[in-house]
Amino acid sequence: MMKKIGHLVLGVSESQIPFQYVDLCAGIGGFHLAMRSLGGKCVGAAEVNDSCVDAYRANFPTTPMLGDITSIDSPSDIPAFDLVCAGFPCQPFSKAGKQLGFEDESRGKLFFSILDIIDAHPETKGFIFENVRNLADNKSNWSVICEELKKRDFIITEDPLILSPSDFGIPQKRERVFILGIKKRDRDQRILPNSRITEGDLDLRKKPCENNAAFGILDKDVDESFAVAPDVEEALLAWDEFRFGTGIKTIGFPIWLSHFGIGIDRDSDFFESMGIAEMPNWKQNYLRHNRHFYHLHRDFVDDWVKRYHMYDRSKLLQKFEWNCGADVPDIKCGLIQIRQSGVRVKRPDLFPTLVAMPNTPIVWDEGMGHFRRITTKEAAKLQSFDPDYRFGESDNQTYRQLGNAVNVEIARQLGKGLLRLMRKE
Template structure:
């Protein structure tokens, strides 16, 4: 008899994603795979978690603080490595509730606004963790960087805390990918940390969960630092941490088509099924794709650029301001017009059947980003966003964001399209299976969209600590 990976995860108290990884690695004897699902012998024993035991034995007894803590991504990673959280700071009330729900021992040490914290009221600690606010650097913001008077200066609050704690040995910072786009931002970070006697990463480290076989594209910048006097001088020789020093290559793993399904739950509430109108529009565009006979659509489809019912190309182009368009947009307009002319009979009937001209704008746009790798719409990852309905290969999900734009998948059991559940998005962020959430689903999605990926931080933390002299956390290296 066999049980599913989901059932094994509950039986052993680990995540379903971890069970899947153990199956792939051959750690569970006599497993079998049918389609994308693994089945485990009912009498199989849980494999020993050698990763956890080795790490904790090596890095036990260090203390860390968790600034701009969110719901505790850094906390999970550092605790896994053997750390004790001395103090955390978070300003969002909903995040504070979730943090306290999961880390009850830190409740009295969880403070609010970082600006109101006197560095001298924090006890001695070894590691400073901070996912400092990304708005000054994000594409979604004004990108004022350190010139943002409200949020850009929060980096300097981190520096104030370091100035009050010369005993700090390591720094682990995280921010959005855009932080690395302006050399001015990176130069400020480099200069300030080097003033404080740290070797830091020579260049911004840009990593995504997908680099490690986790099915999510989410590029973030990581900044690591080690106090100069505790470094292993045989490895770090010229003032910087080089990417090769971290030995990340051994952790890299490429995502494959179908990996997106590895984070899914088996039994999901019907409330996650998408509205009937959305499902109809997904099927309508799938019918369009098949009806036009185009196996690969290599450009975005814009219904309003077809010129439905208009014979004269010039009228269509002039009505859309063709002469003032950038070159890329002119190209797509011409391709859409040609697609309509070549399939006019089918498209006219299709438009009328679904009353497409009266739909909202986002239903009038479609992208097929699967190439020839996928033929069935049920095998795609779907997004419904302001830029339209997008079908993607099931290799990895797009980046989780703080706004609600949850990916959609086909649930074979329910025979409907549905949104990812909060637990599934937590799997994409590598949150452990026992992590608890409170509040509405909207709150949970937002918190996870703002969070950090726990597995990446585990890997980076371990790699960073390995660059120190032996015995750095037994009290011998205190300064």
């Protein structure tokens, strides 16, 4: 038997509770997949990126597309909804950007566009927002968000709710802040008597990742088109030889070839040529550590650099970080990412955060006999997307879209927890 509150229908099953929601800053539909699994019907999705819109339409063809939420003439024309889901743009708050926050004229104001839509829909009962963790680190931006939502009579997660797929047994370290809210009139006071929502109120089903869990999501018989370029593979194997050749199982600082000072005998001459006096303290430490390391292993390093033509390679391949300790025997047993900071190797427990940039994690494929990027299907597993989700034709585009997407399992658990806290009469 179902009971209806307005257009929110609550029944005896917590796994399928029919409700309506609007999907704002929707990306490729991570929130859509999560809410649909809970019985939700999407009354409209707003997204401006053309490739994301194409993917959204391909997978959810009956959902009306609302376009740019800043250009909706009459938000009240959007069909009635119970929940608002929104992954509003993270770039204004991300450490990878300029961190202009709400001062970002192009994207920082989208939060207020979301509020305009909520204001036009007094029937709104709750919301789930997602953003980068750094949003919660800026107390000024966080305070603005909390105050604006409480002004609208929402009980919210005032303490930042930081969650990662790795909290739910998914081998990806990807911390994001989630902001949830329920209108005071719509809460179940028996299970939410306080004036704020806590993680405990949501009854999330967490489970830890096991050791080496990252390799558990890898597919077999992967197409060789995912293999890295030969020069990249040669450089990765060269760095593995570097570790063994120097006899160092662990390296407690990043190795930067430019900081060795090859060909310069006097430390004072080298440090002066590098402008050490103008460097911040952390960079001075890196410089001194690298120079000392070079002195200890000079004969091997000079020969190694020459044999592998290391100074002729990309600057990204001239930097190396080993973050595995001594318990990972070689580079083939680790997870690799080539970043602006260089080649980084981590333990095979958790994949690094998928991001909307072309630095897809790299693994050694025993069957292929080569290093390869993880596939788009494997990346989709890390974001809990359905196996039959239809992405675009470009792999690079798919990696970027998944890097911007909300993790479906986290969104599902939060949606279920939020619905549990709502009145049922």
